[in-house]
Amino acid sequence: MSSVADFFMNSPHPPQLARIVERIQESDDIFTLRLRFSDAALQDGYRFTPGQFNMVYLPGAGEVPISLSSDPEEREGFAHTIRAVGRVTQGLAALGRGAEVGLRGPYGRGWPLAEAEGKDVFVVTGGLGCAPVMAVIHYVLKRRERFKRLVILQGVKHSHDLIWRASYERWAQEADTQVLLAANATEALWPWHVGSPIDLVAQAEFDPAHAVAMVCGPEGMMVAAARALKARGMDEADIHLSLERNMQCALGLCGHCQLGGKFICKDGPVFAYPEVKALLERGGL
Amino acid sequence: MQRPRIAVHKFASCDGCQLAFLNAGAALLTLAQRVDIVHFAEAGWLDPLAEVDIAFVEGSISTPHDIERIRAVRASANYLVTLGACATAGGLQALRNGIRESANWVADLYASPQYIESLPESRPISAHVKVDLEIWGCPVTTEQVLGATANLLNGVAPVNPGEPVCVECKRRGHACVVVTQNAPCMGPVTRTGCGALCPGVGRACYGCFGPAELPNAASMAKHFEQSGLSKREVARRFLFITSAAQPFADIGRHYQDE
Amino acid sequence: MHADRFLPHAALQGLYEALAERGYAVIAPRVKDGAIFYEESRHPDSLPWGIRLEQDAGASRAVQDTHTQCFAWANGPQALKPLTFAPRETLWRIKRTAVGFAVEAIEHAARPLAVIGTRACDLAALSIQDRHFLGGPYPDPGYAARREDMLLIAVNCTHPASTCFCASTGYGPAAEAGFDLALTELEGGFVARAGSARGEELLAALTLENATPEQAEAAAASVRHAAESQTRAIPGTQLRDALMARLDHPRWREVAERCLACGNCTLVCPTCFCHAEVELPELDGSGSLHAREWDSCFGERHAYIHGKQLRPEISQRYRQWLTHKLATWHEQFGRSGCVGCGRCIAWCPVGIDITEEATALLK
Numbered sequence: 001m002s003s004v005a006d007f008f009m010n011s012p013h014p015p016q017l018a019r020i021v022e023r024i025q026e027s028d029d030i031f032t033l034r035l036r037f038s039d040a041a042l043q044d045g046y047r048f049t050p051g052q053f054n055m056v057y058l059p060g061a062g063e064v065p066i067s068l069s070s071d072p073e074e075r076e077g078f079a080h081t082i083r084a085v086g087r088v089t090q091g092l093a094a095l096g097r098g099a100e101v102g103l104r105g106p107y108g109r110g111w112p113l114a115e116a117e118g119k120d121v122f123v124v125t126g127g128l129g130c131a132p133v134m135a136v137i138h139y140v141l142k143r144r145e146r147f148k149r150l151v152i153l154q155g156v157k158h159s160h161d162l163i164w165r166a167s168y169e170r171w172a173q174e175a176d177t178q179v180l181l182a183a184n185a186t187e188a189l190w191p192w193h194v195g196s197p198i199d200l201v202a203q204a205e206f207d208p209a210h211a212v213a214m215v216c217g218p219e220g221m222m223v224a225a226a227r228a229l230k231a232r233g234m235d236e237a238d239i240h241l242s243l244e245r246n247m248q249c250a251l252g253l254c255g256h257c258q259l260g261g262k263f264i265c266k267d268g269p270v271f272a273y274p275e276v277k278a279l280l281e282r283g284g285l
Numbered sequence: 286m287q288r289p290r291i292a293v294h295k296f297a298s299c300d301g302c303q304l305a306f307l308n309a310g311a312a313l314l315t316l317a318q319r320v321d322i323v324h325f326a327e328a329g330w331l332d333p334l335a336e337v338d339i340a341f342v343e344g345s346i347s348t349p350h351d352i353e354r355i356r357a358v359r360a361s362a363n364y365l366v367t368l369g370a371c372a373t374a375g376g377l378q379a380l381r382n383g384i385r386e387s388a389n390w391v392a393d394l395y396a397s398p399q400y401i402e403s404l405p406e407s408r409p410i411s412a413h414v415k416v417d418l419e420i421w422g423c424p425v426t427t428e429q430v431l432g433a434t435a436n437l438l439n440g441v442a443p444v445n446p447g448e449p450v451c452v453e454c455k456r457r458g459h460a461c462v463v464v465t466q467n468a469p470c471m472g473p474v475t476r477t478g479c480g481a482l483c484p485g486v487g488r489a490c491y492g493c494f495g496p497a498e499l500p501n502a503a504s505m506a507k508h509f510e511q512s513g514l515s516k517r518e519v520a521r522r523f524l525f526i527t528s529a530a531q532p533f534a535d536i537g538r539h540y541q542d543e
Numbered sequence: 544m545h546a547d548r549f550l551p552h553a554a555l556q557g558l559y560e561a562l563a564e565r566g567y568a569v570i571a572p573r574v575k576d577g578a579i580f581y582e583e584s585r586h587p588d589s590l591p592w593g594i595r596l597e598q599d600a601g602a603s604r605a606v607q608d609t610h611t612q613c614f615a616w617a618n619g620p621q622a623l624k625p626l627t628f629a630p631r632e633t634l635w636r637i638k639r640t641a642v643g644f645a646v647e648a649i650e651h652a653a654r655p656l657a658v659i660g661t662r663a664c665d666l667a668a669l670s671i672q673d674r675h676f677l678g679g680p681y682p683d684p685g686y687a688a689r690r691e692d693m694l695l696i697a698v699n700c701t702h703p704a705s706t707c708f709c710a711s712t713g714y715g716p717a718a719e720a721g722f723d724l725a726l727t728e729l730e731g732g733f734v735a736r737a738g739s740a741r742g743e744e745l746l747a748a749l750t751l752e753n754a755t756p757e758q759a760e761a762a763a764a765s766v767r768h769a770a771e772s773q774t775r776a777i778p779g780t781q782l783r784d785a786l787m788a789r790l791d792h793p794r795w796r797e798v799a800e801r802c803l804a805c806g807n808c809t810l811v812c813p814t815c816f817c818h819a820e821v822e823l824p825e826l827d828g829s830g831s832l833h834a835r836e837w838d839s840c841f842g843e844r845h846a847y848i849h850g851k852q853l854r855p856e857i858s859q860r861y862r863q864w865l866t867h868k869l870a871t872w873h874e875q876f877g878r879s880g881c882v883g884c885g886r887c888i889a890w891c892p893v894g895i896d897i898t899e900e901a902t903a904l905l906k
Contacts, residue, residue: 010684011635011684012682012683012684013684013833014635014646015635015646017643017645057833058441059637059639059644060435060436060440060822060824060831061439061440061441061822061824062820062822062833063820063833085850086849086850087441087442087443087444088441090441090442091439091440091441094440100642102637102644102646244848245846245848245853246844246846246847246848248819248820249818249820249835251679251680251683252679252680252681253675253676253679253681253816253818254817254819254838255816255817255818255838255845256838256844256845258867258871260787260866260871260874261870261871261873261874262874263875266679266680282790284856285790285853285854285859285863312826315826315827316826319826319827319828431826432823435825435826436824438824438826438828439824439828439831444821446843447843448806448842449803449806449842451807452805452810452838452839452842455620455630455806455807455810455811455837456630456631456810456836456837457630458580458625458630459576460575460577460578460580460620461578461620461807461892463601463892464578464601464602464603464889464890464892465578465605466577467602470892473804473805473892474803497804497805499841499855499857499860500803500804501800501802501803504800504801504802504803505803508892
């Protein structure tokens with residue numbers, strides 16, 4: 001029989017300690033926590049692929065799955081961009097620099113970055129869907145020579161939901177990079193598209209035959225985006241989506257994240273469109 | 286840092302839900318160390334209009350004076366929690382709602398009915414003011430109330446499970462009284478929180494914690510009828526402690542009127 | 544291979560003692576509140592002697608009869624699942640410190656259990672649960688600790704209930720694998736077969752006679768009869784494509800009119816593994832417990848995601864359950880998730896029958 005100590009050491013359940021080194025208010029209800037594991041060796045050895053997520057634990061409240069939004073090669077720490085929508089995320093929103101949280105991860109399958117090398121990268125995001133692909137954008141821009149064109153298409157419900165506006169403006173100036181922004185409702189002085197982000201797929205300058213699309217946002221929007229990309233001539237297998245479901249364990253055990261025969265937490269959250277197309281298009285599953 | 290202030294208010298009720306605090310034993314002392322209890326008449330603190338962080342409210346709104354009081358409570362509280370079936374669904378006393386003759390009952394029962402001023406219906410707190418958290422039960426349990434309080438003191442919204450009694454009944458390994466006794470158990474459509482108390486002692490749940498999150502009351506009623514209950518008996522299963530809560534109210538009246 | 548032995552009813556006490564000597568707590572069936580439960584037992588007197596089970600959709604009664612057997616019934620609402628997949632357990636505990644908090648270990652008091660009376664359907668279900676909790680990249684330590692030293696004494700099913708359909712799933716009524724001992728009850732005792740070295744060692748220690756050819760044949764015949772007497776059947780074991788092609792079948796709405804969404808089917812199902820995690824902060828602010836508890840795909844937590852309920856209707860929840868169990872389970876486990884124990888039929892308060900629903904859906 002294993003000893004208690006062994007049990008604990010081997011248990012995948014308990015979180016590790018991490019400290020908030022910076023907190024950035026991105027919009028009214030969106031904030032970024034820059035974090036570092038309290039254990040230096042753990043921090044040194046921590047690696048993730050953009051598109052993967054951590055379980056973030058607020059002691060006394062519970063855990064939530066949050067995707068990583070920072071550059072994967074940053075070694076001093078990592079970042080989570082979070083919208084305060086539920087009881088745990090609202091609790092996390094109240095934390096400041098220096099506060100300690102629990103963390104375990106990274107979990108799941110991330111974006112197919114290796115597959116995208118030598119090709120155009122088309123990032124389509126809706127709402128806070130931008131957070132999981134933010135790490136992709138950082139990744140591509142830092143290794144510009146490995147990729148061809150970068151198209152960033154971001155849609156928000158209301159223009160004031162757009163975070164990282166300065167970043168988008170900066171990226172728009174980069175070579176071989178196109179930034180397309182859309183908001184369904186806008187305040188004054190919105191220089192970009194008013195309407196659905198899907199409308200902008202037609203304006204993207206890229207080579208559909210040699211591109212990988214990474215799509216993240218509400219399911220309806222992702223299905224619409226995948227159809228629009230297909231209409232532009234992309235192969236469905238080159239279109240990747242990041243899905244979201246209730247996740248409680250992130251270990252493929254608790255069963256909450258099931259979609260058909262998939263466990264989103266371990267088989268995803270990133271899927272090639274053909275893997276989930278039938279299930280997503282019909283909804284209610 | 287100033288300690289959070291709490292108040293416990295009573296409206297039309299039996300005082301039983303307040304016992305969730307008074308029966309808490311050592312936990313009540315723990316609570317008293319973390320918060321300032323500024324109003325709790327049953328326990329001796331009296332300051333009904335004091336500004337508080339959390340106001341716990343027991344009882345339904347049954348008189349014009351209650352309406353004034355609950356508005357004052359709401360105005361004084363940052364976070365308002367209703368405790369129990371009366372405060373959350375109008376309570377047992379909501380059985381008089383919609384019954385025309387109920388106005389005569391006062392005259393029949395009391396020697397000086399002129400001193401009694403009741404609203405035509407007993408209604409939940411949420412019918413009059415915004416409620417932040419509704420804790421169901423008749424009565425609520427210490428675990429529910431102190432669990433919610435611990436969450437609030439920790440700065441997060443409490444969870445408020447709406448799962449049916451059956452889930453907890455099975456976790457505890459009780460024999461299902463519907464399946465083994467053909468008992469008219471309300472467990473499948475009633476929210477948990479009691480710890481599956483009644484099925485645990487071999488009797489049918491009578492629905493005192495109110496409707497579960499997705500209750501199929503129509504199927505439950507039909508099942509009761511098929512297992513031998515008269516329409517009137519079916520109606521009584523639903524028109525009892527949370528008679529004003531939907532969908533119990535509609536299904537109960539449907540069977541009562543047939 | 545060792546010969547089958549005959550274990551007289553009178554020798555059961557010796558079996559209990561032998562198990563106790565080897566450090567096992569004995570878990571055995573007993574009648575409680577009109578149903579059969581698996582509980583710790585010190586003496587075979589507490590077995591369901593003379594008990595017959597009157598079971599149908601939505602009804603189950605353990606009835607005292609005049610016969611002299613102790614396994615003349617099919618199953619109770621639970622068997623192995625609560626012993627391995629705990630209904631509720633703490634995963635970790637935290638204590639607040641001056642600078643943050645510390646995560647603390649949980650004492651895991653798993654002890655060796657010997658379960659007498661495991662049915663073939665439950666062994667099949669156990670192998671699915673083993674694969675789920677132990678076979679992935681993150682084996683579950685609580686499950687592993689409870690499972691590690693579990694001795695399983697199967698009793699082949701000779702009296703299936705009307706709700707049983709293991710013959711059609713292929714997982715019963717005879718235990719084929721995964722047991723230490725397998726017994727088949729006859730008048731006066733059991734034909735006993737070892738399925739492991741541990742089981743053989745136990746049989747040897749009990750110094751039993753070999754089973755006669757007549758006893759062996761009587762045992763085989765009663766199991767055959769148990770299979771033949773089953774009246775319900777699942778309409779096939781490869782239903783994935785057929786069911787996934789019927790996601791818009793009107794039957795989902797029809798069954799939802801009866802379904803109470805109470806979750807009983809999932810909670811009695813020996814293969815269902817869903818659980819929710821809950822956080823229980825201490826009132827004094829000093830710390831918190833993080834626990835998990837059985838959950839159900841019929842419940843509100845299952846498909847809830849930041850303010851949105853992905854399966855708000857009962858028809859969608861029933862469809863999730865049935866299509867997972869009989870269809871998409873194949874993608875995850877290479878087989879159906881239904882072993883044919885019939886519990887979801889018997890313990891559904893309104894008697895919804897998975898075999899009937901699956902059959903109707905295929906039409």
